[in-house]
Amino acid sequence: MTQIPKKNITYRGFKNTNNNEEFLNINSAIKFFDSYVFKSSLSQSVAENIYNLRKGEVYGPYNENGFVKATKLIDSKFIADSAKVRHILIPYMGSFRSGSDVSKAKDQAKKTADSISRVLKSNRGKFNSLLSLSSDQFSNENEGIIEFAYIDGFAPEFRDFSFEKRVGSIDVVETDFGFHVIEILSQGKKQKAVKVGNLAVKVEPTERTRDSIYNITSKFEIAVNEEDFREYSKENNIKINPVNNIGELDENIPMLGQQRSIVRWAYDENTDKGDIKRFSLKKRRLCNCYVNFHQ
Numbered sequence: 001m002t003q004i005p006k007k008n009i010t011y012r013g014f015k016n017t018n019n020n021e022e023f024l025n026i027n028s029a030i031k032f033f034d035s036y037v038f039k040s041s042l043s044q045s046v047a048e049n050i051y052n053l054r055k056g057e058v059y060g061p062y063n064e065n066g067f068v069k070a071t072k073l074i075d076s077k078f079i080a081d082s083a084k085v086r087h088i089l090i091p092y093m094g095s096f097r098s099g100s101d102v103s104k105a106k107d108q109a110k111k112t113a114d115s116i117s118r119v120l121k122s123n124r125g126k127f128n129s130l131l132s133l134s135s136d137q138f139s140n141e142n143e144g145i146i147e148f149a150y151i152d153g154f155a156p157e158f159r160d161f162s163f164e165k166r167v168g169s170i171d172v173v174e175t176d177f178g179f180h181v182i183e184i185l186s187q188g189k190k191q192k193a194v195k196v197g198n199l200a201v202k203v204e205p206t207e208r209t210r211d212s213i214y215n216i217t218s219k220f221e222i223a224v225n226e227e228d229f230r231e232y233s234k235e236n237n238i239k240i241n242p243v244n245n246i247g248e249l250d251e252n253i254p255m256l257g258q259q260r261s262i263v264r265w266a267y268d269e270n271t272d273k274g275d276i277k278r279f280s281l282k283k284r285r286l287c288n289c290y291v292n293f294h295q
Helices: 020-026 047-051 107-123 126-131 154-166 207-226 229-235 260-267
Strands: 057-066 069-082 082-090 147-151 170-175 178-187 190-200 275-282 288-292
Touching: 020 190, 069 154, 082 126, 082 154, 107 170, 107 178, 147 154, 147 275, 154 170, 154 178, 178 260, 207 275, 260 275
Parallel strands: none
Antiparallel strands: 057 069, 069 190, 082 147, 082 178, 170 178, 275 288
16 A cells, blocks of 8 residues: 655645735725825824834734734835826726716727827817717716716725826726726825725624623613612722713714714603613623613
């Protein structure tokens, strides 16, 4: 019998992987986001640590929004924070939001866009005279001009050309909407942007933890309905966080975030001074909040 020699198989970890997208999409609860972000888009508590990493370095593990995370700096570069462009959009049959009046096949639309691009590269002054060929009626009302920030929700191909090419560049860019002939008119101030990957594990409580919290909150609910809310809390070392000046149309509550249901209850005509109600807070699966309406 022939023996098959044993082989050592090496698995690359998060820090050393050469394919961040594949690694994260297989192993992480947060899938890979293939784009750059500015420091202001990162969580304030960790932004400085992540922003100052060197390429390939990993920060973490740390806790954030119910996850244990390790964040890797994949790349960084300087990108303008805003851009001003003008464009002519040539759709084709089947392109996103193309109307019933669109009759060009994809190759025909590409030829039209290429032709417009050649004309503009030789004479930019003809741009307005060619706007009638564009299907983007919204930008046509502003001479085809669009101003937008890097973080705005534009098609990636449109955004990348507008921010990564030089001012004055003209070219044809394809998106799901069709073929755009884009001219970059100006760009905002450049600042460092980073591309990161997040290896994340969702923090899930055990059944024992769930049962324990349920028992504690149930006992508290019974007690505060029979005794003074403040006195009972004080005697049992339960912290009370007073919140004042909550408006009827407010969405957020300090320390709790977006909790519209609490605001609606507080202003409900059937809610009286001294009422107490239990709420399960959004994005806090094991966190219960008792609200005592006293004003």
